[in-house]
Amino acid sequence: GQNIDQPTEMTATEGAIVQINCTYQTSGFNGLFWYQQHAGEAPTFLSYNVLDGLEEKGRFSSFLSRSKGYSYLLLKELQMKDSASYLCAAMDSNYQLIWGAGTKLIIKP
């Protein structure tokens, strides 16, 4: 079956760095997405990786290893506003998104 695994909750300190991991199993693979979702709000797009390696976008970076079925989202210089859930989603061979349950990130001062 198809499956996405990511930690349920993580805690980090303001100003620090945090890495949120995601492993996936899909029928075929057409890329991996990360979305941010603040409580009570809609998910918003953060990144898309289809090739192996690291994509950097400001304080956020996303990494993909297709051979390992693994991705991570790296958040640097954490700010209180980064407190949110981070959703990992893999796209299968039919271009359908398989979503993880999300990682709730709690930032402490």
Added chain:
Amino acid sequence: IAGITQAPTSQILAAGRRMTLRCTQDMRHNAMYWYRQDLGLGLRLIHYSNTAGTTGKGEVPDGYSVSRANTDDFPLTLASAVPSQTSVYFCASSDNSEGGLTGELFFGEGSRLTVL
């Protein structure tokens, strides 16, 4: 302001009632989607439409129906609501090419539905 508009934002509904959640986008995206989000679970696709005039079933389509009469509108109907349909519903759109998702999804603000 460009984007996706959902209505209502919140609704309490008696079991057995019919309910339509409305979704309108003004980005001229060809693909639209309905998801439900429940605590502890990932977003689950209910129905989708790759282009106006066509629809498809997602992972959890039972008890729901959709229509896509034009590019902008994609309503979701619960014919006879049941308590297990209590959830937050998100409409989304994307600019697909060649039948596949090639870009990000844009989400509406969600509709919180409670079925008693």
